[in-house]
Amino acid sequence: MADVARLAGVSQTTVSFVVNNIEAGLPESTKRRVLEACAKLNYSPNEAARRLASKISRAIGLAIYDIMALANYRQSAGVVLASVYQAAEARGQRLQIYTTHERKENGTDVGTYFAVPVRSREVDGIVIWDQYVAEERVTAAFEEGLPIVLLDRRIGEVPAVVPDYELGFSSLADSLLDRGYERFCLALRRGSCYRDVHAKEAFISRVTSKGLPANCIDIVELDIEAEVGPTLDSEIADRMLSTNPQALVCTYDTIALAAMAAFRKRGMRIPQDIAVVGCAGVPAAADPEYDLTTLHIRYDLMADHAVDMVLRMVKGERVSGSCVAVAPELIVRSSA
Amino acid sequence: MADVARLAGVSQTTVSFVVNNIEAGLPESTKRRVLEACAKLNYSPNEAARRLASKISRAIGLAIYDIMALANYRQSAGVVLASVYQAAEARGQRLQIYTTHERKENGTDVGTYFAVPVRSREVDGIVIWDQYVAEERVTAAFEEGLPIVLLDRRIGEVPAVVPDYELGFSSLADSLLDRGYERFCLALRRGSCYRDVHAKEAFISRVTSKGLPANCIDIVELDIEAEVGPTLDSEIADRMLSTNPQALVCTYDTIALAAMAAFRKRGMRIPQDIAVVGCAGVPAAADPEYDLTTLHIRYDLMADHAVDMVLRMVKGERVSGSCVAVAPELIVRSSA
DNA sequence: GTGAAAGCGCTAACAC
DNA sequence: GTGTTAGCGCTTTCAC
Secondary structure: OHHHHHHHOOOHHHHHHHHOOOOOOOOHHHHHHHHHHHHHHOOOOOHHHHHHHHOOOOEEEEEEOOHHHHHOOOOOHHHHHHHHHHHHHHOOOEEEEEEOOOOEEOOEEOOOOOHHHHHOOOOOEEEEEOOOOOHHHHHHHHHOOOOEEEEOOOOOOOOEEEEOHHHHHHHHHHHHHHOOOOOEEEEEEOOOOHHHHHHHHHHHHHHHHOOOOHHHEEEEEEOOOOOOOOOOOHHHHHHHHOOOOOEEEEOOHHHHHHHHHHHHHOOOOOOOOOEEEEEEOOHHHHOOOOOOEEEEOOHHHHHHHHHHHHHHHHOOOOOOOOEEEEOOEEEOOOOO | OHHHHHHHOOOHHHHHHHHOOOOOOOOHHHHHHHHHHHHHHOOOOOHHHHHHHHOOOOEEEEEEOOHHHHHOOOOOHHHHHHHHHHHHHHOOOEEEEEEOOOOEEOOEEOOOOOHHHHHOOOOOEEEEEOOOOOHHHHHHHHHOOOOEEEEOOOOOOOOEEEEOHHHHHHHHHHHHHHOOOOOEEEEEEOOOOHHHHHHHHHHHHHHHHOOOOHHHEEEEEEOOOOOOOOOOOHHHHHHHHOOOOOEEEEOOHHHHHHHHHHHHHOOOOOOOOOEEEEEEOOHHHHOOOOOOEEEEOOHHHHHHHHHHHHHHHHOOOOOOOOEEEEOOEEEOOOOO
């Protein structure tokens, strides 16, 4: 930088102003001279130094549970990462990736505990997309004052961006009812996952409010750790078909895709013998072999909100308790 | 840090030694006192400061052409990113993502030109996975002395890690010949892409060396910009089938998957009517609806090599001209 | 409009 | 074994 200043015949301060595009009323001629000197010397400001001096890093982190989920096309990891990257880049932020999955090595946790990089100012803040990380960890980090935002999950007062499942599953119910479906199987995860709880509630209340009996919806709770793989146990498929439903509504695309494959193996046609609907909008849902009707979670819009919130927290704004709900989009394809 | 030193009753130097795990023969008791003080004060060393002082960032970059490819399950982007992440983490490096795709905004290139972050020491080095970035850019960065390694591509003397296509397509030919296939269609991209050139050469020479006539291989060159989408033009399918081949060998999984769908739409059975083989090992290939036999590119092993090479370059080792070729693995599934 | 100078919070060479 | 000290390369306040 000193070299640039010397070559341009100005002080370091001036170079700094020009490089950082700071409005100090510098005449165009000075700016040009500095820029030319930069180009001639192939100068790029040292990022560590500017971070140290300015106390911000212009980088944010994305904490995801398991990086290998990126290679799983039945999960949304790739979509989430790409969306957050684009949101970050659009706001001039670098993106750094962290894994929250805990790993132990001779006793001590070597996993990248997501609070560390933001505490050490490696990133200014972090977006957390992880269904499994313990609530206390997140709460503790938030109470420490670290800029963190949850994606697709809600924990206490921690700022969050979630899909509007009420709206989504209500309109899904409307759409199915409009098209004459009257007997449903609702497949969801056992437990009290955010999505399953809200989806179930919304779907049932909309269907019954339209005058159909509550028993027209058969609930199947699946004991799946994470998202199911490419196949579904035969007895689960039996269970789904036991009340002879006209449509299978799943809270996850992965379940829907696995069910489609299981049904087809039995010679059933989709949607003639049974319609299938999923939720997420994973890449595989759009595959012509599946062509799954799904409630598409708008991770692109969610990422924009999440990054904005992080940046606002970095600036010191109070965002405690704020939660943005983004409407999912019903994508009707040939499976229902 | 000064607070920690005060609380532990030592100097900053000692704290630095302990925090960075430097062997200075410190007694256990001192280490413990320092660690306790760190814990009590919830201290994480400022990353910008240590990067500035130590002149290394302990972070590497991954430059990929198009981040949205991550959401495309017929491309390997997710696998590549996950593999490089794991390789980086295993070596104690942070991973930062960059997009090389050029974007213009009111005249000037706002894309993250991959040389900048390493020149500004934001990362120590960078792995480039991009089939499209101009050779001059890469060469220029390399000659500037920046630690860069190419993945899946070769440009002059720039260090690279590539799949061993000769080995892979030779063994693929062996496998098909062993199983009685004698008439092939080889589908590849027009032009002189690294993979296509090497695959074609290796496949043909192995097949003819086994005594079959050269005309038993019908070559179809596809004009596809990037990787093809989920469908294939009807006339292309016609062309592939025109010499009545027993097996279609594709240099990309995406082509193979699209061909399978096109063939099935015509009522053909796979592999009875025509066998199909791909190359890459994209997530969709393993889908039960496709179950594609493929030459699996070992991005996991390649990433290990690539990160190692970058780190060696960072340390100042001369690696000019070095290129690691990693053997692909033939995964035989039901499509061939 | 431009410059001088004081840090930012560490690391590492050198003393002791 | 532990401490002192001189930077690392910028940003930013305050003078001029």
